[in-house]
Amino acid sequence: MRTALVRRTVLTASAVSLALLATACGSDKADTKADAKPSAGATSAAPAAKAKTDAELAGLLVAQADLPEHVIKPATPEESAAAAGATSDKPECLPLVKAQAMAPVGSAAGTARVKAAAKPKEPAANASAEEKLKAAMDALGTTATAVTLTSYEGKGAEEAFATLKAAGTACAGGYTGSQGGEGLKIEKLTPGASVTAGDAALAYTVVGDADGDKLSMELVVVRKGNTLATFSAVSLTGTAEQPKAVVDAQVKKLG
Structure with missing residues (x-):
């Protein structure tokens, strides 16, 4: 089991807790598959609205009833605290590291986090x-x-989304992300499977190297009005699928 490898991913604690949670929970359903189209990032002007608080966002997070084929758990206080310490060796790549680490990109007025693991x-x-x-x-x-x-x-x-889009271009050749004292070298970042959701969407496949072990993660970013939803997917075997079911369910709850 690649626990050491995943421990060195940008998601650190959440990657391990999620994957171990999934291995302990059974189901007769399998995870959904992603398509293989290029990523999309179209923008759309939306009327400004008042920012939501932490509590308001928490009420909009996907819940167990929304994803019966997954196990849903809240992020722990330790994971939330660790997210704030995410860093990168390249300042222009820090937004990507933050998005993978469950940390806000830019000056957010409210933040809420949850973890979803597909039932095996x-x-x-x-x-x-x-x-x-x-x-x-x-x-x-x-x-x-x-x-x-x-x-x-x-x-x-919109500004946070634009920052992530710019980072995706600037950091395609790689960077190093770290969190909680653990680091991971990212070798490349490429467009992921196409996502059509919200007012704008981006999808990336992030390929890392942890002491010779390859790790392929999926990162999806969706903007809906003045709310940004980020989805960072990992797998203990080293290759994650794009979490299409999770993205669809979460965007639906955002209205």
């Missing part, structure tokens, strides 16, 4: 030892997603 498929009651072992290994590959909502005054959400 349980083996049949009469499964052989080999089938049970395979099911356990498949569970380790469950995609775990950190969801962060941030709300802004004025054009703050």
Whole structure:
């Protein structure tokens, strides 16, 4: 199990807790698959609205009823505190590191966080030892997603989105992100599977190297009015799927 590898990802605590949570929870449903189109980032002018507070955003986070094929858990105070300490060796890449680390990008008026792990498929009651072992290994590959909502005054959400879009271009060749004393070298950042949601959307595949182990993460950013939703997905096996079901459910709750 690649616990050491995932511990060195930008998501640190949330990556480990999410993935381990997924391996402990069974279901007869599998995670959804993403398409393979280029990423999209169209913008749309929306009337300004009053920024939402932490409590108001918390009420808009995806919940268990919204995603029955996932296990939903709130971010811990320790994870929220660690997010504030996210850093990068390149200032222009810090917005990407913050988005992966459940930290606000820009000056947010409110922030709320939750974690969603796709339920792995349980083996049949009469499964052989080999089938049970395979099911356990498949569970380790469950995609775990950190969801962060941030709300802004004025054009703050548009500005934060633009900052992330610019960072995606400037940091395509790589950077190093760190959180809680652990760092991860990002080798490259490329467009992820296309996302059409909200007023604007971006999707990236982030490829890292942790002591020779390759790690492929998915990062999705959606703006809806003056609220920004970021989705950072990881897997203990090293390759995460884009969390389409989580993105769709969260954007639906934003209205």
